[in-house]
Amino acid sequence: MEINKVTKEQSDFSVKINYGLEGAYFTESKICKVDGVNGKLYYRGYSIEELASHSNFEEVSFLLLNGKLPRKDELEEFSANLKKERELPKEIVHIIKNITKKEDPMHILRTAVSALSAYDPEADVNTKEANMRKSIRLISKMASITAAIGRFKTEKEYIAPDNSLGHSANFLYMLHGNKPSEKEIKIFDRMLLLHAEHSSNASTFSVLVTGSTLSDIYSAITSGIGTLKGPLHGEADENALRMLYEIKSPDNAERYINDALSGKQRIMGFGHRVYKTYDPRARVIRETLEEIKSSSPEVKNLVDISFKIETMMIEKLGRSHGIWPNVDFFSGPVYTYLGVPIELFTPVFAVSRVSGWCSHLLEYWENNRLIRPLDYYTGELDLKYPK
Ligand code: CMC
Numbered sequence: 001m002e003i004n005k006v007t008k009e010q011s012d013f014s015v016k017i018n019y020g021l022e023g024a025y026f027t028e029s030k031i032c033k034v035d036g037v038n039g040k041l042y043y044r045g046y047s048i049e050e051l052a053s054h055s056n057f058e059e060v061s062f063l064l065l066n067g068k069l070p071r072k073d074e075l076e077e078f079s080a081n082l083k084k085e086r087e088l089p090k091e092i093v094h095i096i097k098n099i100t101k102k103e104d105p106m107h108i109l110r111t112a113v114s115a116l117s118a119y120d121p122e123a124d125v126n127t128k129e130a131n132m133r134k135s136i137r138l139i140s141k142m143a144s145i146t147a148a149i150g151r152f153k154t155e156k157e158y159i160a161p162d163n164s165l166g167h168s169a170n171f172l173y174m175l176h177g178n179k180p181s182e183k184e185i186k187i188f189d190r191m192l193l194l195h196a197e198h199s200s201n202a203s204t205f206s207v208l209v210t211g212s213t214l215s216d217i218y219s220a221i222t223s224g225i226g227t228l229k230g231p232l233h234g235e236a237d238e239n240a241l242r243m244l245y246e247i248k249s250p251d252n253a254e255r256y257i258n259d260a261l262s263g264k265q266r267i268m269g270f271g272h273r274v275y276k277t278y279d280p281r282a283r284v285i286r287e288t289l290e291e292i293k294s295s296s297p298e299v300k301n302l303v304d305i306s307f308k309i310e311t312m313m314i315e316k317l318g319r320s321h322g323i324w325p326n327v328d329f330f331s332g333p334v335y336t337y338l339g340v341p342i343e344l345f346t347p348v349f350a351v352s353r354v355s356g357w358c359s360h361l362l363e364y365w366e367n368n369r370l371i372r373p374l375d376y377y378t379g380e381l382d383l384k385y386p387k
Contacts, residue, residue, distance in 0.1 A: 015376050022273065026371065027208075031064060031359050032199040036274035041281065043197050044068070052284045057192040057352070058082065058167050061139055064197055064359040065132065078136070079166065085140035086161035086170065089119040092141075093148060093158050100152035106229040109347045110222055112145045113138070117218035124216055131365070134217045135358035142354050143167060146347040147174030153343065168192060171351065176339055187288055188338050194281045194327065195349050197356030199274075203227040203234065207357045208364050212371040217361060224357045225350050231268070234349045238342050240269035241332025244305045253308040261316065269329025270313050276322035285330040286310075292337040302333040 018024040033042040041048040044063050051060055055069075062070045062078045070078060096112050103111070117123040120137065122130045148158050151174070159174045168189035172180040180188070198204070206227040210220040228234035247256045260267060272279060293303040310325055317323035335345055 017376055020273075021205075021373070026200070026205075026373075027364065027369075029199065029360065029363060030067065031363060032197045032356070034199045034274050036272070036276055039275060039277040039280050039283075041198070048194065048280050049284065052190055052193060055193065056166075056168075057189050057196065057355075060193050060196055061355040064355050065135060065362065081133075081136045082140045082167055083161075083163045085137045086144050086163070088141060088144050088148065089116075092116060092119065092145070096145060096148050097152050097158070100149065105146075105149045105153065105343050105347045106225065106235075106350075108149050109142070109145055109350060110225040110229075112149075113142060113225060114218060114222040116141060117216065120218070123218060126214070126216065126365075128362070128365075131217055131358075131362055135355075135362065138217070138221055138358060139354050140167070143171045143351045144174060146344060146351050147171055149347060150175045150341060150344050151177075153341070172338065175344075180338075183291075184338055187292070187334060188340075190284070190288065191331065191334060191348075192352040194284055195352035197353070197359065200360070201233070202230070203353065204357055204360050207361055209371045211361045211364060212368060214368065217358065220361055221354060221357055224353070228350055228353065229346060234346045234353075236268045236326070237328035237331040237335075237345045237349065240329050241302070241336070241342055241345070243268055244302050244309075244332060247305050247309075249301065250304040250308045253305055254312060257309060257312050257316075267309070267313060269331075270317070270325055271323040272326045275324065275326065278324045279326040281327040282325040282329055285327065285334060286325075288334050289330055292334065295337050299333055299337050302336060306330055306333060 031044060033040070033045075035041070043051060043060060044067055046055075046063070046069075055063075058079050059070060059075055062075060092112055092115055095115055096108055099108055099111065116138075120134065122134060144161060151158055156177070159177055161170050162173050162179075163170075165173055165179070166185070166189075169180055169185045172184060172188055200208070203224040207220045207224040210223040211217070231239055243256075247253050257267065289303045289306065293300050306329065310329070314324065331345065332342070335342075335348070340348060
């Protein structure tokens, strides 16, 4: 389509369309810097490598929401508030249980989060303080909801939270019914930390679009969950692991990838709208694969297939086309090691990303402007109604 030709009636200026808003800036933010050229990621100025080595998900959530690392007492208070909010209203547990058989986990998560507003006395209080409290509620309760979905999906009973445990350990406990090891907690917590924030990606943007109408935080986060669900966004990690299972063994990887690429298929877990180099989060997760690869024959096989595909894809499409592993490629073997079932990968992504979503919404509301872009009308005008 020739987009620079504009009729006088439509506009006086020449139109440049950024399909998919690619390369378009719509706001300023102090939360996250994604440097797609150099493969760097910063949360509030701290590099992802620095945070992955020294911090944890709770501290990072505080950092994202408040713009600074917490003092010891601030972190204790934040963690205590997360604990206070863990239990789910029994009606929410019923909703999850009742729709579990019929629905995909992301539909259940979206429905349950939307329903949470009915049990929040501050649901429509739009002050900064109330929105901060609701953010903490959402971070805490989305983990409980996701664990409950995991329980009901496998026809097990809901497990109440254990307040002697931190956020990540409690999630694994509510999912599995037993206390995780220190190694499992550390690895799961690092996964949450790595997925917590990524500037104005599709789901965060959708949270802001809803928020910019001065709707409420539950509506905004519900929009984000719906957007995250897509296979081009959050669901790619599930599909990447399904691909590894389909390939079955490292010996089949070469033929599979060659066939897929010659059939113009996309390889899930590769490519990114912003990173045209190795995604720094994928690098950290790749190191985790080294830590877990001898844990079981299944995990070892998945790791070996992943490494084979990684080498092939970098040779074929990395340097030449800027298509490198993204955060979703190596996640599957890690979640398999942790016993997180495949259909919970995207809800777990949401359990983490909710910190980023809320942080952006709170920041955007400081200086709200209705988000309302234009589309360039190319249809007909002044048609006569058929008589
Ligand atoms: N495998 C093979 N080819 C690819 C891939 C891939 N994973 N990704 C992009 N390409 C090709 C694409 O076919 C196109 O080729 P051509 O120009 O010949 O038609 C070219 O690269 C440009 O693709 P695009 O769709 O215009 O690029 P984009 O910036 O819109 O794509 C993307 C970004 C993430 C949608 C895409 O890379 C993709 O579909 N990846 C697979 C899904 C995936 O892993 N998503 C997770 C993204 S990271 C986590 C998150 O943010 O949620």
